[in-house]
Amino acid sequence: EVQLVESGGGLVQPGGSLKLSCAASGFSFSVSAIHWVRQASGKGLEWIGRIRDKANNYATIYAASVKGRFTISRDDSKNTAYLQMNSLKIEDTAVYYCSRHDYGDYWGQGTLVTVSP
Amino acid sequence: DIQLTQSPSFLSASIGDRVTITCRASQGINSFLAWYQQKPGKGPKLLIYDASTLQSGVPSRFSGSRSGTEFTLTISSLQPEDFATYYCQQLNSYPFTFGPGTKVEIK
DSSP states (O other), X not given: OXXXXXXXXXXXXXXXXXXXXXXXXXXXXXXXXXEEEEEOTTSOEEEXXXXXOGGGTTOEEEOTTTTTXXXXXXXXXXXXXXXXXXXXXXXXXXEEEEEETTTTXXXXXXXXXXXXO | OOOEEEEOSEEEEOTTOOEEXXXXXSSOOTTOEEEEEEOTTSOOEEXXXXXXXXXXTOOTTEEEEEETTEEEEEXXXXXXXXXXXXXEEEOSSSSOOBOOOEEEEEO
């Protein structure tokens, strides 16, 4: 069974950092692109970035709203992708999801990040 | 960035109704469009990709079509489990933007 499980969310002050994890199982993680998408409470979905596989040089790309502050990485030996979030702003408060492939055929349940003084 | 608009933003319908949701792209995106269903507290579920290809396991009452930069999701006969919010997403160019969503509620 394909599963993606996000973790690492929590409460952080503005300007702080947080690192989210996306643990994958049930598929060939090492050859899969992983995307991160967030959703503020009661709002729509916002794509924030993607990491490709080793064959594509682990290429990353980000939305303008997070570029320079967020970094996506992966550890294929642990079947896990990461979202390092620095210089967090109040407007980064959201549920963060990871998904598999460009067409997100599988998604995690999300992890809540709250940025508040 | 490519902008997607969805209409309507809210839809009230009855069981058995035929429902149509439209997504318009601000520029050409070929057929690189997906439709997702999201229920409260859950991650999105892929319904349609490449504008009209039904994702494996998704009921055949869901269908998608394209006319230029206008895309349509149709539910042929609304079922109780279909009450949710629906999003389109373009994958033609980065950033992979989403539409604002259409909430389908019970009349």
